[in-house]
Amino acid sequence: MKTIKIQLLVNNNEYEVSVSPNETLLDILRERLGLTGTKRGCEIGECGACTVVMNGEAVNSCLILAPQADGSKIMTVEGLMRNGEYHPLQQSFLNHDAVHCGFCTPGMLMSAYVLLQQKQNPTETGIKQAIAGNLCRCTGYQQIVEAIGDVGKKGETD
Amino acid sequence: MPCINYTAKCFAQNIPHAKILSIDVSAVRRLPGVAAVLTAADIPGSKTFGIVTKNQQVLVSDKARYLGDGIVLIAAETREIAGRALRHISVSYRQLPVLSSPDEAMKPEAPSIHEGSNIFSHHKVRKGDVESGFSQADILLERRYQTQHIEHSYLEPEAVLAEPDEQGGVRITGSVQNLFSTRRSVAEVLNLDLAQVQIKQATLGGSFGGKDEASTLLCCRAALLTMATGRPVKMVNSREESMLESYKRHPYNMEYKLGAKRDGTPTAFEIRCIADGGAYASTSAFVTWRSVVQATGPYRCKNVKTDTLAVYTNNNYTGAMRGFGSPQVCFASETLMDELAEKLQMDPLTLRLKVVFRDGDVTATGQKLRHKVSLIEVLNEVAGISDFARKWGQNRNERRKAYPVKKGIGLACSYRGVSLGAEGADAAGVIVSVQTDGSLIVSSGLTDMGQGAQTAIAQIAAEVLGISLARVRFLNTNTSRVPDSGPTVASRTTIMGGSAAKSAAEKVLTAMKPVAAHLIDADNPENIVVQKNHFIDAETGRKVTFSRVADACFQRGVSLFGFGWFKSPKTTWDEETGRGDAYFTFVYGANVAEVEVDTETGKVKVSKFYAAHEVGRAINRAMVEGQIYGGVAMGLGYGLLEEFNFNQGSPTALNFDEYLLATALDVPQVECRIVENPDPVGPFGAKSIGEPANEIAAPAIINAIANATGKRIYQLPANLEQVLLGHKLAGSGARGSENFLG
Ligand code: FES
Ligand code: FES
Numbered sequence: 001m002k003t004i005k006i007q008l009l010v011n012n013n014e015y016e017v018s019v020s021p022n023e024t025l026l027d028i029l030r031e032r033l034g035l036t037g038t039k040r041g042c043e044i045g046e047c048g049a050c051t052v053v054m055n056g057e058a059v060n061s062c063l064i065l066a067p068q069a070d071g072s073k074i075m076t077v078e079g080l081m082r083n084g085e086y087h088p089l090q091q092s093f094l095n096h097d098a099v100h101c102g103f104c105t106p107g108m109l110m111s112a113y114v115l116l117q118q119k120q121n122p123t124e125t126g127i128k129q130a131i132a133g134n135l136c137r138c139t140g141y142q143q144i145v146e147a148i149g150d151v152g153k154k155g156e157t158d
Numbered sequence: 159m160p161c162i163n164y165t166a167k168c169f170a171q172n173i174p175h176a177k178i179l180s181i182d183v184s185a186v187r188r189l190p191g192v193a194a195v196l197t198a199a200d201i202p203g204s205k206t207f208g209i210v211t212k213n214q215q216v217l218v219s220d221k222a223r224y225l226g227d228g229i230v231l232i233a234a235e236t237r238e239i240a241g242r243a244l245r246h247i248s249v250s251y252r253q254l255p256v257l258s259s260p261d262e263a264m265k266p267e268a269p270s271i272h273e274g275s276n277i278f279s280h281h282k283v284r285k286g287d288v289e290s291g292f293s294q295a296d297i298l299l300e301r302r303y304q305t306q307h308i309e310h311s312y313l314e315p316e317a318v319l320a321e322p323d324e325q326g327g328v329r330i331t332g333s334v335q336n337l338f339s340t341r342r343s344v345a346e347v348l349n350l351d352l353a354q355v356q357i358k359q360a361t362l363g364g365s366f367g368g369k370d371e372a373s374t375l376l377c378c379r380a381a382l383l384t385m386a387t388g389r390p391v392k393m394v395n396s397r398e399e400s401m402l403e404s405y406k407r408h409p410y411n412m413e414y415k416l417g418a419k420r421d422g423t424p425t426a427f428e429i430r431c432i433a434d435g436g437a438y439a440s441t442s443a444f445v446t447w448r449s450v451v452q453a454t455g456p457y458r459c460k461n462v463k464t465d466t467l468a469v470y471t472n473n474n475y476t477g478a479m480r481g482f483g484s485p486q487v488c489f490a491s492e493t494l495m496d497e498l499a500e501k502l503q504m505d506p507l508t509l510r511l512k513v514v515f516r517d518g519d520v521t522a523t524g525q526k527l528r529h530k531v532s533l534i535e536v537l538n539e540v541a542g543i544s545d546f547a548r549k550w551g552q553n554r555n556e557r558r559k560a561y562p563v564k565k566g567i568g569l570a571c572s573y574r575g576v577s578l579g580a581e582g583a584d585a586a587g588v589i590v591s592v593q594t595d596g597s598l599i600v601s602s603g604l605t606d607m608g609q610g611a612q613t614a615i616a617q618i619a620a621e622v623l624g625i626s627l628a629r630v631r632f633l634n635t636n637t638s639r640v641p642d643s644g645p646t647v648a649s650r651t652t653i654m655g656g657s658a659a660k661s662a663a664e665k666v667l668t669a670m671k672p673v674a675a676h677l678i679d680a681d682n683p684e685n686i687v688v689q690k691n692h693f694i695d696a697e698t699g700r701k702v703t704f705s706r707v708a709d710a711c712f713q714r715g716v717s718l719f720g721f722g723w724f725k726s727p728k729t730t731w732d733e734e735t736g737r738g739d740a741y742f743t744f745v746y747g748a749n750v751a752e753v754e755v756d757t758e759t760g761k762v763k764v765s766k767f768y769a770a771h772e773v774g775r776a777i778n779r780a781m782v783e784g785q786i787y788g789g790v791a792m793g794l795g796y797g798l799l800e801e802f803n804f805n806q807g808s809p810t811a812l813n814f815d816e817y818l819l820a821t822a823l824d825v826p827q828v829e830c831r832i833v834e835n836p837d838p839v840g841p842f843g844a845k846s847i848g849e850p851a852n853e854i855a856a857p858a859i860i861n862a863i864a865n866a867t868g869k870r871i872y873q874l875p876a877n878l879e880q881v882l883l884g885h886k887l888a889g890s891g892a893r894g895s896e897n898f899l900g
Binding site: 039040044047049101103104143 | 310315361783788789791792813815822827
């Protein structure tokens with residue numbers, strides 16, 4: 001199959017990748033760049049496990065064809081750590097026992113990250129709306145909502 | 159050797175029930191880039207596997223019994239080649255009648271799906287004499303209930319990696335819930351010794367009972383491909399493959415007849431439940447056994463006659479799922495109790511407080527409850543925090559006026575047998591190994607699937623040794639390193655694994671104490687206590703750090719290794735008389751749901767939820783709460799949203815676009831109360847929570863809907879049409895997603 005060269009800035013690292021037109025951003029992240037923190041749960045944009053930040057917005061990477069991502073700035077869960085320290089969101093998820101099996105966690109963190117970038121101290125409903133596209137089968141969401149709310153309250157958004 | 163990343167399966171295309179006449183894969187074998195092509199004929203050992211009855215096929219050769227049956231397995235170098243190879247397979251079938259429900263499968267003229275009768279399991283409970291019970295009744299209620307297939311919906315689809323090992327065996331890493339039963343199947347299929355098959359647990363992205371046979375199947379297939387190619391093989395199910403192939407929670411058809419006195423006392427229960435077992439036996443016999451034991455709910459009654467049957471059909475097979483035969487009967491018994499209250503013009507709380515089990519009562523199976531029975535306590539707790547009685551009365555009074563949105567509040571309670579009970583051998587082992595620097599490695603045969611098993615077990619070991627949890631490392635389970643501890647099911651992990659951990663840690667502690675005594679000049683090692691990473695002489699107050707004692711033990715050749723084995727107390731069951739001491743202990747729970755029902759659209763919003771659960775003792779509070787929140791969300795899905803439907807054996811949805819899970823916006827705030835009545839059997843008194851948290855949310859919601867609208871729902875889920883019209887609309891038959899061949 002014909003391949004296309006694309007440029008990506010992922011977690012502040014530059015990549016040039018030859019991709020097939022039918023590969024998704026999710027395929028590239030997991031299979032080419034080895035960034036397996038981003039999860040594959042449905043591949044039809046319903047579960048949110050594959051959520052990443054693309055040019056400042058939370059997107060389902062399973063719905064983005066790799067060529068569409070050419071020239072984009074991407075952040076995945078691997079890019080959340082700062083100098084070997086957990087991001088406040090990650091720490092808060094741990095403090096609130098918001099990680100059960102952990103499969104939804106990377107996507108949740110990405111949605112939460114974008115929410116806090118865009119809105120300071122969001123309401124409970126605001127948080128629920130922001131993660132409504134991220135399914136979690138384990139937690140019932142309560143601890144996740146509390147974890148995000150806590151970070152919002154403290155204003156540690158970056 | 160490079161890993162094979164692309165595999166494909168040929169399913170029984172659109173023919174759920176068919177005799178397979180021929181399979182021709184010769185064209186596939188000639189395709190470049192195909193590393194292996196396997197059919198049942200290539201399986202060296204057993205072609206079937208199963209936990210109770212070995213009738214599930216690794217690959218089918220003679221007959222397809224449901225759409226998820228696999229016929230040919232392909233390993234290829236690229237995804238495209240794997241996909242293309244499928245088109246070169248030719249299979250010819252003779253179509254057989256599709257038995258799409260137990261009703262059809264039980265007809266005398268129905269063909270047998272396996273050998274013999276399609277009814278493959280029948281359990282009964284008999285107590286007293288129901289006829290005389292009904293004759294003493296002032297009121298009789300006869301109702302039918304129906305529940306749906308439920309997809310586990312673990313967010314991570316099944317995934318395994320099989321690798322050949324240096325000595326002719328195979329090593330498998332995967333998302334597997336029950337490593338030991340999976341290992342047994344793989345060994346039998348490959349004709350290897352158990353010692354030659356090593357299964358390592360990868361972090362499980364959820365399971366809820368679902369990654370048992372579904373993962374075993376994947377492991378067997380990946381192992382076959384590895385043996386055939388001599389290369390590592392990765393197999394990952396797409397969501398569509400996962401939903402098509404995996405087992406579901408049993409749908410039940412239930413008939414309940416209840417007789418009661420005017421004061422509410424039940425005089426007789428007669429219950430018959432028919433479970434759709436689908437294409438294979440799986441754990442249906444165990445699931446329906448739990449149902450038969452618990453079917454009446456926690457109510458005192460002298461006369462009980464219960465029958466549960468499991469029937470083969472051409473739907474997906476059904477097996478273990480969180481609750482394991484309880485969510486179905488809890489829905490029936492709890493909504494029936496509410497109806498009884500209504501008929502007697504009592505409120506549902508008063509009725510329950512009057513007739514639930516108390517200390518020393520005898521259950522439907524004739525078992526005397528010798529532990530603390532906490533039903534009254536959990537009912538009062540949950541009613542208290544929710545202000546149940548007042549709101550229930552108010553909603554009922556305002557029912558007529560409120561329009562279009564009516565408010566409701568509903569209650570449900572349950573008792574639940576802990577661990578496997580008389581279902582099977584119940585024992586577990588834990589290894590505790592103190593390192594020379596005082597840190598601790600704990601390993602167990604029980605798996606963590608996100609429910610926090612590792613934390614609970616590690617915490618118990620740490621508590622015995624007086625060290626902080628931060629110093630404990632829990633190893634992911636590996637079948638070659640730990641003893642077979644049975645399955646991680648039935649909310650048995652804390653009580654079984656925890657007890658084994660306690661005994662293992664105590665052994666190490668006993669060995670360490672004399673050394674500690676020596677280091678701090680204590681006269682009597684018996685007086686030494688452990689606390690905050692120290693050994694302390696209770697008499698003199700002299701102390702030494704845990705790490706120093708560990709090091710000193712090593713220097714003196716004292717073993718720092720402890721193995722603990724816990725076998726559950728005795729349970730009994732007599733299939734003939736339908737009586738026995740089914741479980742060694744029980745847990746109790748009560749839930750309250752508040753809803754707002756839009757009577758113009760049928761939409762039900764759960765606005766608040768309250769849960770009180772007795773757990774023996776909470777080893778880790780946040781974990782127990784987390785299990786409750788998650789259980790409620792799943793129960794809400796069961797009550798209102800989820801249904802895995804079939805049209806003539808063909809699933810109507812295979813992904814989350816049409817199979818609806820509760821999102822953050824659907825789940826209300828849950829307020830929980832943990833009631834602690836330590837159990838003499840459990841480690842530090844702990845019992846269980848995983849499943850109790852999931853079984854009564856749906857009936858609490860359904861009862862709340864009745865409180866709001868005055869109308870009863872007898873069929874789950876209470877979706878828009880059930881609430882608005884009181885019945886189900888016929889399914890469209892369209893498939894949710896067609897591209898399940900990945
Ligand atoms: S994998 Fe992308 S939304 Fe589910
Ligand atoms: S923690 Fe398991 S899916 Fe969210």
